Amino acid sequence: MFAVETIIENSLYAIKYERNKRNEFSKLFKEWSDIEYLESFFEKHKSDLQKEFYNFISIEDAIEQTIEEADELEQKVIKIAENGKTNNLQNLQTLFKPLNKKDFEKYPIPDYEKTKVYGSAQKSWLRIYAIRIESNVFIVTGGAIKLTETMNEREHLQKELNKLNQVKQFLIDEGIIENDSIIDFIEF
Amino acid sequence: MANINKLNNLATNNSNWLEEAKNRQKNKEWLKHSQKIAIKVLRTLREKSIKQKELAAMISVTPQQVNKIVKGKENLTLETISKLENALEIKLIFSKNESKSISKSFKIEKEYVYFHIYSNRETIVNKKTDYNLNTEYFNHNCVNEKSANYGY
Numbered sequence: 356m357f358a359v360e361t362i363i364e365n366s367l368y369a370i371k372y373e374r375n376k377r378n379e380f381s382k383l384f385k386e387w388s389d390i391e392y393l394e395s396f397f398e399k400h401k402s403d404l405q406k407e408f409y410n411f412i413s414i415e416d417a418i419e420q421t422i423e424e425a426d427e428l429e430q431k432v433i434k435i436a437e438n439g440k441t442n443n444l445q446n447l448q449t450l451f452k453p454l455n456k457k458d459f460e461k462y463p464i465p466d467y468e469k470t471k472v473y474g475s476a477q478k479s480w481l482r483i484y485a486i487r488i489e490s491n492v493f494i495v496t497g498g499a500i501k502l503t504e505t506m507n508e509r510e511h512l513q514k515e516l517n518k519l520n521q522v523k524q525f526l527i528d529e530g531i532i533e534n535d536s537i538i539d540f541i542e543f
Numbered sequence: 544m545a546n547i548n549k550l551n552n553l554a555t556n557n558s559n560w561l562e563e564a565k566n567r568q569k570n571k572e573w574l575k576h577s578q579k580i581a582i583k584v585l586r587t588l589r590e591k592s593i594k595q596k597e598l599a600a601m602i603s604v605t606p607q608q609v610n611k612i613v614k615g616k617e618n619l620t621l622e623t624i625s626k627l628e629n630a631l632e633i634k635l636i637f638s639k640n641e642s643k644s645i646s647k648s649f650k651i652e653k654e655y656v657y658f659h660i661y662s663n664r665e666t667i668v669n670k671k672t673d674y675n676l677n678t679e680y681f682n683h684n685c686v687n688e689k690s691a692n693y694g695y
Contacts, residue, residue, distance in 0.1 A: 360558040365547060368554055381560040388567060388574075390581035390615035398589070415582050422578060426571070429564050436561060488545040531550045538545075 357525050359494065363436045367447055369495040370522055383483060383498040387425035393418045396500060403502040421500065424479045447493055451485060451542065482542050484515050486523060488532050496522045516540075573618055580624065580635050581615035587631045588613075602626040 358371040360378040369380035377385065386392045397404065397414045404412050412420070428450075435447055483498040496518045519540050526532045567574065588598060595613060599606040602623070611617040612627075621636075628635050 359550065359554040361551070361554045361556050362558055362560055364551070368550065369558065369560075371557075378558050378560070381558055381563065384560065384564065384567075388615070390578055390585060391610070391613045394582065394585045394589075415586065418582055419578075426567070430568065433561070433564050433568065488550075489547065492545065492547060492550075529549065529553060530546060531553070532545050
């Protein structure tokens with residue numbers, strides 16, 4: 356059902372689901388640079404964009420913003436991959452943050468996220484979900500473009516949460532972590 | 544404490560992410576153009592209810608090539624771009640001083656201005672105010688054009 360692929364040795368791994376050609380990490384960046392995929396995605400969710408919250412951003416601009424954000428994120432990970440774990444200040448820990456459980460419980464966006472598309476303090480709508488099994492060791496289980504409120508977010512996030520839980524069980528079964536191991540569900 | 548050795552034994556090195564990511568970075572400049580063209584083409588296809596397959600027939604390429612174009616990953620030739628422009632009746636390439644925000648009506652006025660440059664210098668100088676053109680823009684574009692064409 357699952358395979359694990361190394362992205363950065365001893366630091367970043369990704370789950371590859373049997374049904375997919377690529378691992379989740381690679382798949383996300385492929386989708387986030389695929390105009391056909393993005394146009395179709397934003398067309399489907401265009402009502403979520405046509406709000407003051409997103410500054411009534413057009414589909415065209417939403418696509419370009421996604422590409423830019425994915426590119427910035429990819430550059431950061433490449434840099435970390437090339438520097439390895441030698442530089443403590445520059446590791447994956449600086450990119451990922453603990454998953455906000457509220458995201459899985461309610462539709463409304465937490466206040467702290469409300470700056471995400473405004474100004475320099477904007478927060479990306481790209482999400483990468485991972486399990487941290489040890490300091491600076493992450494296993495990516497999935498990801499999404501997270502638009503909120505009217506999007507059927509509960510179902511969408513529930514799916515991602517299920518994936519996180521399934522992978523956690525898989526890691527226990529494989530003896531990589533123990534039942535009572537302290538792990539974190541993480542998102543970028 | 545997680546067993547990282549077990550994880551490393553289980554994990555394969557089949558991921559091609561790093562290679563793909565480096566390629567994306569290496570080709571970033573032209574990919575950006577390709578992506579912008581893909582956005583415009585896709586939005587036009589949607590607006591005009593044209594299928595990718597139909598576009599392929601219109602510009603005499605395979606549907607697979609059209610699919611690469613709309614994914615924004617194709618290093619397009621000028622020939623293909625021109626075919627796309629003609630088939631979809633859109634503008635994909637703008638010269639240095641044009642931008643995608645220039646409206647069609649403004650462009651028509653500008654072409655009209657150019658027409659006068661080529662035919663009568665005095666006329667165009669008078670038109671400068673009429674069209675509310677920026678002086679620097681006017682001098683740079685019009686006079687240089689004129690110099691090149693008329694040996695001023």
